[in-house]
Amino acid sequence: MRHHRPERISDLIIEELNKIILKELEFPGALVTITDAAVTPKLDYAIIKFSVLPSEKSQEVLKILGKMQPHLQYLLIRKLNIRPVPKISFKIDLGLEKAAKVEKALLDD
Numbered sequence: 001m002r003h004h005r006p007e008r009i010s011d012l013i014i015e016e017l018n019k020i021i022l023k024e025l026e027f028p029g030a031l032v033t034i035t036d037a038a039v040t041p042k043l044d045y046a047i048i049k050f051s052v053l054p055s056e057k058s059q060e061v062l063k064i065l066g067k068m069q070p071h072l073q074y075l076l077i078r079k080l081n082i083r084p085v086p087k088i089s090f091k092i093d094l095g096l097e098k099a100a101k102v103e104k105a106l107l108d109d
Contacts, residue, residue, distance in 0.1 A: 006039040009082060013037040013046055016079045017088075020072060027064065030057035035093045039086050046086035049093035058092045065090040 017034045025032075036049040050065070052058045065072070069088060077085045 010037040010039045046088050048090050051093045
């Protein structure tokens with residue numbers, strides 16, 4: 001049963017971070033969505049993947065999230081009723097962008 005806990009915590013983190021980002025942060029001209037949270041088995045770290053539309057704004061959003069990380073971490077600790085709350089770091093999710101490129105390539109043939 002214990003091996004499911006990181007997955008449940010991952011789902012909770014995704015849900016809460018999406019809510020927090022929607023309410024607390026502004027990304028001018030960009031739509032940001034948390035797509036995944038990879039939580040370590042010891043629950044001490046989580047790599048948070050996010051997608052950005054348009055994708056050209058990804059680096060800009062990564063900088064904002066990096067700057068806001070301590071505040072977002074604090075809000076997560078307050079929202080989630082779990083201990084420990086994994087230390088979060090952010091990474092751009094290129095999955096959607098890659099899928100769009102593949103689809104475009106298929107349609108162009």
